[in-house]
Amino acid sequence: MPELPEVETVVRGLRPRLVGRRLARVETRRRDLRIPFSPRLAERLTGRRVEAIDRRAKYILMRLDGSETVLAHLGMAGRMTLRQRPNDPPGPHDHVVMTTDDGWELRFNDVRRFGLMILVSSAELERHALLADLGPEPLSKAFDAAVFEAAIAGRRTPIKAALLDQKTVAGIGNIYASEALFRAGVSPKRLALRCRGERADKIVAGIKSVLNDAIAAGGSTLRDYVQADGELGYFQQRWAVYDREGQKCPGCRCKGAIRRIVQSNRATYYCPDRQK
């Protein structure tokens, strides 16, 4: 479930094993992802040193020596796994396999092939089409109520849809959009332009708190951010409303049940009693 917190947890899992290491061997397997690999990706990665690993929205940025950066996205179903000297062969959905000079193996796995892994000039990274139009990082100081209000001003779209729009704020996906609005007490159907003042404050606070909690949960449930099976950053969390249609609204005395509606072809969950 790669939204921002999951990607952040993956990045934190990759860092201690990869930063400072050289990629001794890189193999691309299936190349027909929705967005194809950069030409000769494997050859261009081989022998490079990993300088840093960062995240922007739901993108993973693996900065290499030689002024190039691996830009990766997990799509709907992408995974990263990290194991030491594995003896099992890559599976059918392992599209990239990287082996470090000290024997760790990273596999980029994506059943649905909606993810991507390309190589971009580090100098042009911010201007790259995939990153250029992204809104602010929700956990940064730069993202506050004033910035948020400006971003949604005049927009006659439901606030849930506005939160999914990566230009409004970057990294929120379908689960955390519902969860943030629940925390804020704002109906997902409310028009964005009607979310000013206190509501904007609460939505911003709801976004930050739910993302921080999810990151903390990811970190706390994983040892060194790598599970025994090599899986990075996927943790179980009980959502307050997501996927809980018909259940009681948690932690409050409202008599209503959580409702599921469809907005922009995506499921939205909310408590009609608590969210106005």
Add this chain to the structure above:
DNA sequence: CTACCATCCTGGTTGC
């Protein structure tokens, strides 16, 4: 500018 829909893929779940 907006809503709405289809599309890219595969696999797990649900319902008949």
Add this chain to the structure above:
DNA sequence: TGCAACCAGGATGGTA
């Protein structure tokens, strides 16, 4: 048990 329909964490592009 078999099989088809439906659903899924993302993002884009077309149409009205």
